[in-house]
Amino acid sequence: MILKQKLRWLVPEVVQTSNMDCGPASLKCLLEGFGVSTHYGHLRDACQTDVDGTSINTLEKIAVELGLDAVQMVVPVDHLLLDIPGYLPGLVVVRLPNGNTHFVVAWRNHCGIVQVMDPASGRRWPSARRFLDELHVHTARIPPQRWRSWAGSDDFIGPLKERIAALKVGSTVATALCERALKDESWLSLAFLDASIRMLVSLVMSGAIKRGAEVSGMLRRLSVEFSTDTSQGFSLVPENYWCVRPSHPRGSELEEKIELAPELLEFSGAVIVSVKGVRDLNEVEPKSEALSRALSEPPAKPLQQLWRFMREDGVIAPLTIFIAMLGSVLGLMFEALLFRGLIDIHSELATEVQRAGTIGLLIGFMVTLLLLQFPTAKVQMMIGRHLENRFRMRFLAALPKIPDHFFQSRPTSDTAERSHRISTLRDLPVLGTSIIFKVFTLLATAMGIIWLAPTAAPLVLIMAVLQVAVPLIFHPVLTDYSMRVQTHAGALARFYMDALLGVIPIRAHGASESVQREHESLLTEWIRAGYSSLRFQLNSQAVQLLVNCTLSSVLVIYCVNARGASPDLLLLIYWVLALPPLGEEISGLMRSYPRQRNFLLRALEPLQAVTETDTDKNSADSVEFSPAKPVGIKFENVSVNASGRTILNGVNLEISPGEQIAVVGASGAGKSSLAGVLLGWHKPASGRVMLNGGELKGELLHRFRLHCAWVDPAIQLWNSSLLENLSYGNKPGAPLYPILQQADLLKLVAALPEGLQSPLGESGALVSGGEGQRVRLGRALGREETACVILDEPFRGLDRQQRQRLMNRVREVWQGVTLICITHDISETRDFPRVLVVGDGCIIEDGKPSELQAQGDTRYAQLLAAESSLWQECWQSSSWRHLRMASGQLTEVQGVSGATPASRFTEVASEQ
16 A cells, blocks of 8 residues: 655755765665655665665665655656656666766756755755756667557656647647647657657747747647658657657668667656655565664664763763752852842942952852852763763774674775764763753743743743754754765765875876866865855854844833833843843854764764674574584575675585685685675575584674684785784784794794884785785784684785695694685695585585596586696797796796796796
């Protein structure tokens, strides 16, 4: 059942973090606009893993699964914004200046001004003509009967009549033209009428003809001439005005006469996922678990989370601040009354001693008020520091549990910006107490005015309420603007980091101007967002000032007329004139709140991404897991999806404790994904992974990681000393010499200027690729109580002889430990007792290498033969020059064709 949902007048604003997020950001906007609350983090994660968030077909399916009545269609460009049949709101594909496609949400058409939510820049208001020029025109090939069936419906005839009416052609003429075209059972008459109207609109816009009788006459003449010879349609109306035309092979010349009975038509138009309403919640059943989480996750409530953090320190400090604020407010009111009392009793203070004593008491009272604020401010800052520290501890505790795709799907700079902004959390208690203090002062002042002038109570209450209501009215829009600025700032930092990390490749490939253009485009959006936010803040401040000046003037005039020259008039006017400054201070504080709230939301997002809850944590005590024993692993029909693509499909595998196996296959076959499932980077979409009889998740996964040695070229090398890199993640105090010897690092230590204290540079930039890989191996060898070893291309960058030596050594060191080695060097796997061949996400072969090789027709035998053939063609060909790099010297080697592949590789390609 489809429910009609009242649309928000202002489209919700969701700004993307990266270029890959325009799909989920647009979808989140549509869902929120129709009142369907979804969690943006889970939605974008689902689009990065389970489904492809860059495909409009997939976005349509997700919208339907999440409860929207959405349908994708291709419509003529000039029909998109018309009221009949009403395609808006919808998700539309536009073309960027660089030629790439982009998703935006077209929300409403306000008399020629289109309300658009662009994930790249936020909410914007282009003219209808400009927006139509931005659309991506898609051409689809469809049968003529299918197009004629659609064109004969109200979905096409209604907009057609509306376009004719816009040319001020009489309804009688329009109806007659449409009926004549509908009588033709072929596609041509309706297509010609549509093209004729489009051409006449263009002529009117250029000023060549005028609306009304002139257009009507031309339209009738075109219709008469077309009915005489229908094949001359392109002669009457140029082909570029036709939204549908006969399909021709690419590169063929255009024909002057129209093919009357083509097999296919080319229909060109805008692509839109139009949303008509929402479906009944009982009918909404997302197929993906990630989409279910996005729909069921409650909206973020940052203030509640903030209060939970503060309650962990107890409620004494907040209660103390609250009491101190009440005392300060009452003190300010009493201070005003004291000044008022001085006016009445000044004549009774006859002696200088009395006057001095009175002044001393007054000064003492004022000093007491000031001293009361000092401990209050100190407690506020203490709460802020504790809040920041607790948040950092929560973040560090949750860091190992945050899914890997959370970091993979976001720019590193954006994550770093969130971390740097954590320090702003300490300002939240000060901001909150300041708002509460000013509101209490406002209420107390209003009560004082009402006490002195009861007849002015309605006007005073209206003025006091407006001091808070006006900032609250502008608060939602200010929140959107603030989030837009912060999101752009986080994405903007990506260019600085990328430029620093990739300065050499950027210069080598001449990509400086391209990076500069991309940076400039994002910088422009950030500046625009900042100006828009500032402009809106100034507008809200202007409205506040106008309201305050008007009401305070009216209130002062009323009090003067009502009270006359009474003794309380001065105090009354003082309190009345104190209301506008209080309102401006409250407004300024509330304008700062959206910025702080957005900082808090972005800081809380990594914590909300933690998927392992207490209910997910299986009892590790019930599963036999001892670091001293090798583990047994079992895959039970495991499938893994990423970006809508299946990377592992129905994998069934059992690895016995202490077994050593090799995994081979083509690039992209799914070898590393197997390791990713074991390490928790990928979560199975179906099936499960068993470890010693228990499902590998939660606490068991955490304990498994602690006792797993992992070597991969992607493992980070830090910009610190060699010693710190080797001991990173391992227990201190482990013997170092055996590790250096086993990983062939003794020569490297001797060659480095400061030995073990020599820095390796960021990502190991100060050592070679092979040396960095041996450092990673040394870090893994330092792992104590290893229960499993995962080697993923462990010796990349090393020569074959060294790879074979290190492989034999690590297999000997980890003898009796479950070992999985993923490699592209097929010949190295012949020494393993078992080999797996992976292809297209499946295990296609499993057995002993010698048996698979002996069969001849196996995939493993083919890989071995291809590797051997490659060595022969590469090294025995006379068309190749053979160079040798040794000790920094490059020399040419002659006569290497007779050597074996292994020896040739060692002699020619070895790097020292």
